[in-house]
Amino acid sequence: MMSTTNIVNHHSLFDEEQQDHEIPMQMGFNIPFPPNMTLPPLGNCHDQSLKGVSAIITPEAATFAEALLATAVQKPREFQDLASGFGCGGGQNLDLNRSRMNSWAWGEVSDCWIGKRSNGGDDHNHIGVSAAIKMKKMKGRRKVREPRFCFKTMSDIDVLDDGYKWRKYGQKVVKNTQHPRSYYRCTQDSCRVKKRVERLAEDPRMVITTYEGRHAHSPSNELEESQTHSELANFFW
DNA sequence: CGGTTTTGACCAGCGC
DNA sequence: GCGCTGGTCAAAACCG
DSSP states (O other): OOSOOBOOOOOOOOOTTOOSSEEEEEEEEEEEOOTTOOOOOOOOOOOGGGTTOOOOOOHHHHHHHHHHHHHHHHOHHHHHHHHHHTTOOTTOOOOOGGGOGGGOSOEEEEEEEEEEOOBTTBOOOEEEEEEEEEEEOOSSOOOOOOOEEEEEEEOSOSSOOOSSOEEEEEEEEOTTOSSEEEEEEEOSTTOOOEEEEEEOSSOTTEEEEEEESOOSSOSOTTSOHHHHHHHHHHHTO
């Protein structure tokens, strides 16, 4: 069991009083990289639309990272408890609820990374997931958009298994790209979460997955909460 | 037969 | 107002 797990959580709360300007917000975490996973050589990415992506990881790790972040977003309290159980800093508080994500008027992911980082002086591998989101509250009435999170991963598979069940509802070739963008919607009734999957024009090996909204339910029925916890536990071995 | 995918049409937002 | 573009709809095709 590793004892140096580090949850990184830095965000500023949405301020209702602020009008018509951008409000930066960041969320995420670092955890030790499991010994049974291997990393390919890491490199920097220079994609204008997704600035700050720092590294590339294996599809397996990426899938798990996505599931982790989904858990952190959907069940911040449980995620915090779970992380604490694995020796995460108790003082850290993954308090995403307070950010009132669903009240954001408008948001775009301006930065994200999934990768490997050194932890201070020692060079332990960490898998990290973070999303820096620039929020913008507009004057006047404007269509409310759900918060969005995106991930960039290296994978042959377009749709990574994040524990939820998705139905494809559209595909579009976007300008200046060779690869089509696919649109998916959560199959759960009353759940409005959507995700977009596309390949990076500059590097088709990279898959960009963008989630929009928050699930109003647990991951698909087969993946009960206890199982999710079990998977999270397995991640550390 | 029911659920999912495909794909062309349609719609809305935005810039000019 | 018009054209461009991204996002969604919905009918048909596909599949287990």
